[in-house]
Amino acid sequence: MQEHLIILPLQELKKWMDDSKDGFVYFTFGSMVLIETFPRKILDVFYASLGKIAPVRVLMKVPKPKKLPPGLPKNIHTSPWLPQLKVLNHPNIRAFITHGGLMGTLEAITYGVPMIGIPLYVDQYNNIDAYVAKNIAVKLDVHKMTEEDMDAALNAILHDPKYM
DSSP: OOOOOOOOOHHHHHHHHHTOTTOEEEEOOTTTOOGGGSOHHHHHHHHHHHHHTTTSEEEEEOSSGGGSOSOOOTTEEEESOOOHHHHHTOTTEEEEEEOOOHHHHHHHHHTTOOEEEOOOSHHHHHHHHHHHHTTSEEEOOTTTOOHHHHHHHHHHHHHOGGGO
């Protein structure tokens, strides 16, 4: 049986972003990585830290949102697909949480969006290291990341003017 995807219509997405008066964080690991398949320990770190930044909202691209474990913070909105350029170019965006893929990070740089990079594969490590050196990203290690690490990265990227 095929799973139906509920994709937020563009008008509703625009309203959600416009209504994010305290800003929002865009979170995606691209089209190949399924966030919902991450170990519960990692998802718990994301849930705990992202919930603490409210009233800042989080827009998370999750291919199969129904497969996420329960407990998603109220400030997180999920969607299986998002128009990335429109999201990254929105005036209320404050940060981009990414795996460090070249296309998405170049789009973020184009629109001046600071990043939290959590590299997973090959070139993503070098990409994020280069952005850290330019003060446009903070890097986290998905295998060692704690709630405190994620809190510190969010605090830096959202509040330290050197990343703005």
